[in-house]
Amino acid sequence: MSVRKFPLTLRVAVTGATPDEIREAAVAQALAFFGSSTELDIISAEAEPEGEHHSRYRAVVVFRKVA
Template sequence: MSETQFPLTLRVTVSGANPDEIRENARAQALNFFGTTAELDVISAEAQSDGEHHNRYHATVIFRRIA
């Protein structure tokens, strides 16, 4: 059986109080998925206010492993 190789992206949704916290949380999830030594590229990232919690934000970040 041959092994199929193709690029894979990972979409994570995280929350945080500021951009640094959001970046840290998103990167931790991506490294957990791709491996702690993986080099990652962010394809897109979008944040929005959390309507239920003051000064909190939700973000969706899409990662791809750099080959």
């Protein structure tokens, strides 16, 4: 049996100075991948300080297309 459709998640890594900046960058990447009119679920999101740049944060966000 061949399965051609299955749930696919996308993990994006972004940086930003604020939560809003991080959200915007992550959503932009997810929409570029899944399609601009796609409804998305956010599976997880984690942010941490970006090394020596205490005013910048690195985040990993995992998206899935709403079925």
